[in-house]
Amino acid sequence: MTGAEAGPAQPAKVKVSVVVPVFNPGGHIDPLIRSLAEQTMPASDFETIFVDDGSTDDTPGKLDRLAASTPNVRVIHTPGSGWSGRPRNIGIDAAEGEYVQLVDHDDELGTEALERLYAYAVANGSDVVVGKEVRKGGAWHVAPLFDKNRPRATFGKDPLVGIMTPHKMFRREFLNEHHIRFFEGPRRMEDHPFVLEAFFCADVISVLSDYPVYYWHRRADRGNAGARAYEWADFYVYMRDTLDVIERYTEPGDLRDRLLAFYYDSKGLGWLTRSVPHRTPAELRKHFDALRELAQERFPPSVDIHLHGMARARSQLLRAGDFEGLVALGAVESAIGVHQELVEIEVVDDTFRVRAITGLCYGDGSPLQFQVDGGRTWWRPPIELGSPVSHDVLDFSAVHGRRRIELALRNRRSHDVHLISGDAEQMTEEAPGILPFTFDTVFEFDPETVAGGQPLEPAVYDVFVRVTCSPWRRQAPLQSLPGAPQRRPLSRGSRATHSVVPFTTPSGRVALDVDHQTLIDQEAEMNDREATSTGGNGPGPKDQAVVVEVTSSYARRSADRVRLVLHLPGAGTSDGQRARVRLQRAQSAVTGDATVTDAIGGIRVEAGLPADRLPSGTWSIAVSLGQGERFQRVQARLLTSTTRPVALLTGSAPRGSASGGSGRVAQPPKAPGHPDWMRRAGRQVDRALGVLPPAQAARCRKALRATARRMLG
């Protein structure tokens, strides 16, 4: 590692330093800047250091202006070094915080990230805190590491190796004492040696899983050299840095071999097989040769024991130099996908029950097959595997038993994913002793507890099926019932605390609408907007929200609280009854106790919510009256700001603005004279007529329009 001078320990001036290496992010840095401004940790408790690695876009000036106007932001400009190692080191050296949080320039932090990470770090005396990372863009991924909080994780036991991104919080003195820094200059995989070394040296590694801390935007056009084509030879040169760290910190033996096996497969064999469909034979050949050379040099045969069966087969082909065999196997493996047929979705006692036929199939749709023989289960590959492959790698007995079939609910806005294990019953034999990898699966979940014991927050959730038969894990969007009308509820919803309605998206997939988000969330795809609004058993339009009396309801700040006074219709209650008020905005929700008193014509609900948990923005409001009562939205929203008075706005939010040139008033977006119900009726008619041939449908439409005109005048 490059020499960090471990001079006398500097006392920390702030709790956390956020270090951000920056190179030509353009507008992609704005969400990060916003998310830093919205942190619930007071600005005086943390600093942000942007280290600009010679950007050539308008970023340097933008950051300078930001730093000039924001006391807790610093900018360091350095000549371009070509990769993020050097700017990160410069930032760590300049940091004055007790902890250093590394963030990349186009990612985002959850609003409460720094506050929670720091509190967790202090509570556990952590050297490293791994906060839950959520991917935005690309396929979703749920690391098993984040299934629960792990205040003291053990490297080698807890599944830490899966999470080698540097997006973590490190105790600054810890990095300095152990001289842990990044390799500098344009080299790949610079984060692995750094994070590995930190994991090896740390006394306490803590994993914070109960809050999405880090939003990782995986973009194709990531800045720096990311878009460059891989030079395999180079790549494996840099991988040697990582392997060096493993060898430096481990004795020969199990742990070392397991770590080596991890890199051999995940960055080597697995990668090579996955790229088969996307690369030319010449590119694959280069990759093959480079990996083979590395294997001969750095991965002794003892490593292979720690590979799962298929990876062992890949390794056998590689070590034997059987390029064609490995490519053929790779083609089969990478074509494996999810097989799924939705049977039904029903809601019984507010519990969802989703039944589907699921499994894994090959590219042609035929199911994977296993042979049961002498108490063991063997994979029957659809092709002849090359001669170097030993028969024992086909023994899937252990793997087959550990298969997992899951349903995933992914929040469209926060990208947070909740998994539900299915109860899977394998379909019967196709021939004596031959079992298809196909299951009659029932997934059950209670929307009140499915989010790690918590209710689903208001949002639209896309539903996926994930099937794991290690080494193959495949996921796919759950397809709706054949012929299910788009944007319509698939079944009755549940409506305990929240209204949860499954519906079919315009692309024929299943999604869940929680608390009418398809209606309320302006960011939700316009397409899905009417999903649940037009009748059926779906939730009603948002007007269902409780009316708030305008003349006596208000909000004000009072010391460090925002005090809310809401006058609602309602029968007399016992004075002083306990209630709860919940404010919600994007991924954040703040809930507080409220008191209820009688008032003229209704009730008065009063709550004081912590102002520092309510960063600038528009918050929707819901009230729960009494123990166990469901939260009901009220027709009001709270506008918070650091520069303007706090405002309670009653009624429903208006939409859209109009801009006209000289002498012209642009029309508001609604078609004039067509009230909502009429446009809705029109859409319903359109749908009904959809079953007719176009010419006939047009005639009907015309006749209906004429009738409507006569009736309405």
Added chain:
Amino acid sequence: MLRHELLSRLHELLSPRTYLEIGVQTGRSITLSRTSTIGVDPAFSVINEVSCDLQLVRSTSDEFFARKAPLAHFPEPVIDLAFIDGMHLSEYALRDLINVERHTHPASVIVLDDMLPRHVDEAGRGREAAKKRRAWAGDVYKVVSTVRALRPDLVCLEMDTAPTGTLVLLAPDASSNALIDAYDDVVEEYVVPDPQTVPEEVLRRTRAMDPAQFLAAPVWPDLRRLRQLPAGRAAPEVRRVLASAGLRTPD
């Protein structure tokens, strides 16, 4: 003089580069503008002809000001003339004033409507009592005493217009925090059940000025000229011009 006439004459005399109107409704007041204009109303239904470069925003004023660059439609993000006539509850009007003033220059003029109701019935927070009188002014008159108490630096002129009286504020100070600092306590005093106790001075318009006399004051060319100066240099000049024309907050 009708309040729309006052507004119309102000447009002529000031020839503002920009005009912001909160509360547009049918467009009866915005139709008077000939300059770059933003109108804000969550439920406008404009029926009047409009002859200006107009952006019509379908939003509450609070949400409008919460936007990133609310005044982006203007050639410059400064309000030369503002007409505050939105939600007729005092806390809303006070917020509108606070938010508008942030975007003004010392030579800007702020007009608030319905500040001098004619009867207690008209000045309720609820509209019930006002129904028998056809007009509802609301309790926005409370802003007058707040401004008089907290902003001695502002020139605060009540205008004897018909039907309800208006308030004209001169020499605004975009950097003043006096109102926003007091806002949270003031709200508590504002939100009280009807009927309201409207001060005699308001109902009887004892401090109100004849709008014709105000419009005749020899300040308009100076205000137009001073708009060109940076705020820091313009502020004392504006005060001097107003004082020598005898325009000051009456006792």
